[in-house]
Amino acid sequence: MKRNIIAGFAALLLLSSCGNNREILNALADYNNSREEKGYHFGDQLHLPKEVTDNAETIAISFGDKELSDLTVDPEFFTLGDNDVTFIIKTKDGKTLNQDATINVFTKNPEQNLSYSIVAEYPHDPNNFLEGFLIEGNTVYESDGLDGSSQLIKYTLGSATPSLVEKQDDGIFSEGCAVVGNKIYQLTYQNKIGFVYDKNTLKKISQFPLPNVIGEGWGLTYDGKNLVATDGSKNLYFLDVNDPSKVVRTVSVAGHTETYDKLNELEYHNGFIYSNIWHKPVILKINPATGEVVGKFDFTKLTNENNQGNSEHVLNGIAFKGDNMLVTGKNWAKIFEVQIK
Known part of the structure; x- marks a missing residue:
């Protein structure tokens, strides 16, 4: 009986963790979708939602063979226009979450x-x-x-x-x-x-x-x-x-x-x-x-x-x-x- 209680508690923790991970990824997806049309400018900071930052140990942006841990739109990493990237989130409970996104970078001055x-x-x-x-x-x-x-x-x-x-x-x-x-x-x-x-x-x-x-x-x-x-x-x-x-x-x-x-x-x-x-x-x-x-x-x-x-x-x-x-x-x-x- 005790063993069943422990197993049930472990399963509950697992379900809770999975649910939390989904919440993080959903929040990040909603944020990225909301920013895609508006875009960013060089020097802008990415202000990710609390559901992401409160649960993340570290957050990085991957550009294939390059990786950025400072969430700033740096021209050394980003180009003008659409940038296909992957967010890499290491959660406080030791999980690694990946999510693909498009970050658009536009000019500050209208043409x-x-x-x-x-x-x-x-x-x-x-x-x-x-x-x-x-x-x-x-x-x-x-x-x-x-x-x-x-x-x-x-x-x-x-x-x-x-x-x-x-x-x-x-x-x-x-x-x-x-x-x-x-x-x-x-x-x-x-x-x-x-x-x-x-x-x-x-x-x-x-x-x-x-x-x-x-x-x-x-x-x-x-x-x-x-x-x-x-x-x-x-x-x-x-x-x-x-x-x-x-x-x-x-x-x-x-x-x-x-x-x-x-x-x-x-x-x-x-x-x-x-x-x-x-x-x-x-x-x-x-x-x-x-x-x-x-x-x-x-x-x-x-x-x-x-x-x-x-x-x-x-x-x-x-x-x-x-x-x-x-x-x-x-x-x-x-x-x-x-x-x-």
């Missing part, structure tokens, strides 16, 4: 809505499924995609007729491009390689494997020191221009209330990176040092007037002619020069 006016229009070949777009002087370099019809072309602004064309092999899907000196660097979509061309002849010089961290090739630009690439995520990848297979650093992009993923075509100008978002008629102005979106252009009207009702004919071309921006899109019949106000 500006940037205004512009259209000052000129130029022809663009509507057959071109544009992926990469840049201009030097009056010469446009354009990388066009799709399997079986990918190409790198060169033409004079104001003429839709190419002066040079370099066709890609079947099975190659061309993506973003950037000029560095007398070379053009070009990404491919899912082929996991990039190409280097002679800028003057468009003849291929060499190729290189994309870094493993870049799942797909999307946009490309040059900031005067590094190539900068996108892969459809929230990240800007800074690549060694002498070895584009090497990632020098990675910067995540976010604004005041949202993470910006699907970053696509890129252009570097006067200290900022400009990027469109795939399937959204906007262009972001990004501080490349921090990933902070400082401004946003809305090209909804222009996109609706030029996509011929096809949702795939998205805004997808950014270049700079002096301080004016050139914008166009996939299969658009025009390039627009806009003056930034």
